[in-house]
Amino acid sequence: MKFLLTSGGVSNPSISGALVDLLGKPIAESTALFIPTGLHPFPGGAGMAWKTIHGQGPSRLLQLGWKSLGILELTALPTIREENWVPAVRQVDALLVGGGDVLYLTYWLRQSGLADLLPSLTDTVYVGVSAGSIAVTPYNCDAEFDLAFMPDGHDMGRDADRALGLVDFTLYPHLNHPDMEDTSLSNIQKWASGIPVPTYAVDDDTAIKVVDGEVEVISEGDWRLLNDSHGER
Numbered sequence: 001m002k003f004l005l006t007s008g009g010v011s012n013p014s015i016s017g018a019l020v021d022l023l024g025k026p027i028a029e030s031t032a033l034f035i036p037t038g039l040h041p042f043p044g045g046a047g048m049a050w051k052t053i054h055g056q057g058p059s060r061l062l063q064l065g066w067k068s069l070g071i072l073e074l075t076a077l078p079t080i081r082e083e084n085w086v087p088a089v090r091q092v093d094a095l096l097v098g099g100g101d102v103l104y105l106t107y108w109l110r111q112s113g114l115a116d117l118l119p120s121l122t123d124t125v126y127v128g129v130s131a132g133s134i135a136v137t138p139y140n141c142d143a144e145f146d147l148a149f150m151p152d153g154h155d156m157g158r159d160a161d162r163a164l165g166l167v168d169f170t171l172y173p174h175l176n177h178p179d180m181e182d183t184s185l186s187n188i189q190k191w192a193s194g195i196p197v198p199t200y201a202v203d204d205d206t207a208i209k210v211v212d213g214e215v216e217v218i219s220e221g222d223w224r225l226l227n228d229s230h231g232e233r
Contacts, residue, residue: 001118001166002125002211004218005133006082007173008204009059012220015207016064022125022209023093027064034062037074037108038100038131045100052098059129061096074105077112089117094125097132102140106163107129115164130173133208138165139195141172167210168210170195175222176201185224192226199226 009014016027022109023030036049048057053071055063063064070088072095077085080128097105109115118126118136134140140163159224163170172191174183181187185201192199200208205221217223 001121002123003013003128003136003167004125004209005128005136005167006059006204006207007130007133007175007202009129010064010127011059014218014220015205018209018216018218019064019094019125019127019209022211025093025227027066029067031068031091032066032094032096032127033070033072033089033092034096034098035072035074035105035109035132036098036100038102038105038135040075041101041104048100049098055106059099059118061098061127061129062135066094072114074108074112074114077114082113086117089114090121092122092124094127097126097128097135099130099132101136102131104162106140108136109135109164116163116223118166133171133173134163136164136166137161137170138168138197139170141170142189167215168213169200169208169215171208172199172201173204175201175206175224177204188224189226195227198228200224201226 004019004022006015010019020026036052039045042048051057053062110170128136140161172188174180176185177183188201194197201224203223206219206223209216209218
């Protein structure tokens with residue numbers, strides 16, 4: 001699988017160019033499925049999903065001129081025959097995984113069976129936004145925050161700090177965002193000091209492109225690499 005892990009979506013021409021490169025063709029000739037699942041735990045989550053779909057959210061990921069676009073709701077998949085959804089996933093060019101609650105999203109990626117399917121989608125581009133990006137890394141930087149939205153005693157709270165680990169680094173989005181106190185560089189450095197893999201701190205104009213394990217930073221903004229064996233950048 002190919003990854004484009006963003007903080008704020010396809011927010012500038014450089015990230016848009018990286019997406020086209022990964023697709024191997026124009027967006028207008030490409031198909032996609034959007035996963036809104038991570039928004040559900042938040043108050044007003046249904047409205048947030050509607051706004052994202054209609055281009056009123058900050059990422060505008062769905063308004064790029066896709067040839068076709070569908071919705072893939074992970075919480076529904078365990079009650080649907082695999083032959084009615086797996087072929088649709090295999091056929092699209094991109095999976096657009098929205099933001100929200102990392103813990104909830106990761107739980108349903110596993111419960112739905114999609115997490116097991118992802119490694120076999122070698123030609124598919126996984127485009128993550130915020131929580132959708134964190135979910136494929138080994139560690140969840142939002143674990144403490146996410147637990148506040150979980151039902152008491154629910155088993156999804158186990159190992160809340162762990163995510164899918166489909167890439168070998170972790171990511172902390174929204175670097176120095178004015179409305180998110182926890183995204184200061186000093187706070188991210190503190191969190192990253194306890195993580196045994198490299199951590200990319202990225203702002204909303206930065207993305208991480210991964211093909212066959214090779215990592216490339218795409219940015220028109222600010223980013224830092226922490227805990228790297230060659231030192232911080």
